[in-house]
Amino acid sequence: MTNVIACIDGSSASTGVVDSAAWASNQLSAPLTLLHVIEDSHHSARQDMTGNIGLGSREKLLDELAEIDAKRGKLLLEQGHLLLEDAKKRALQNANVSDISMRQRHGKLIDTLLALESETRLLVLGIHGEEHAKGEHIGSQLETVLRRVHKPILLSPDIFEKPQSAMLAYDGSGTTKRGIELLSKSPLFTGMPVHVVMVGADSDTNRAELDWAKQSLIDGGHEVETAIVAGDVEPALHEYQHKHDIGMMVMGAYGHSKIRQFLVGSTTTSMLEQSKTPLLILR
Known part of the structure; x- marks a missing residue:
């Protein structure tokens, strides 16, 4: 198991x-x-001092270092x-x-x-x-x-609070589509409302993607909200999460477009620094 x-x-x-x-x-x-x-x-790096000390002193020092390492390892x-x-x-x-x-x-x-x-x-x-x-x-x-x-x-985060809702940052990639399938079936999200959020243009293509995601989650027994938001990925997602008091964010580790740039770039550091809720990364 x-x-x-x-x-x-x-x-x-x-x-x-x-x-x-x-x-x-x-x-x-x-x-x-x-x-x-x-x-x-965690283990101390030994310096090579063989040219600086005599043979007898060196052997004694190495024995003492070995004893210290053994004690450190035990501790x-x-x-x-x-x-x-x-x-x-x-x-x-x-x-x-x-x-x-x-x-x-x-x-x-x-x-x-x-x-x-x-x-x-x-x-x-x-x-x-x-x-x-x-x-x-x-x-x-x-x-x-x-x-x-x-x-x-x-x-x-350092302090965990049981999430009452989840939010998937969705970009239509294979990774995030698998994320939708995971959310729809996984008992991890049983009873949770799920928000599916895209960062990008409010286009027919993106609306069609969200409709598919919504129906997949409804079929899995979830209450679903969808949204398309404009702006840079990090602030846009955090703003939506804060506005709707969402307890867990779900993201694909590698998608494409803005989401991919977000996860593999320097924005990751800022995102994690500011996160006050759990973040689930999917592969």
């Missing part, structure tokens, strides 16, 4: 990740896996275990998730996620991860995940 996999890193985003993943696990009736990855970057494992235990406790208390497993891995996050891709139904990450808390570019690791992981990715 495929799982909802929640990436826990000890940052302020971890609480939102646990809450959103637990909600998704219940909605999908899927097991929840809490994942903590100890990245290689990181213990810290990760505590993070996972706390996350499990929160999921049990707040969302009553019955099927929870915990995993801890060494290595790069992206390599771990790709290795687990076959057993992933939904991947949950924090919008503001550990590196962001240290002042790193918000998209430095997230963009790699979005490009390489071919599963739906739920990006959670």
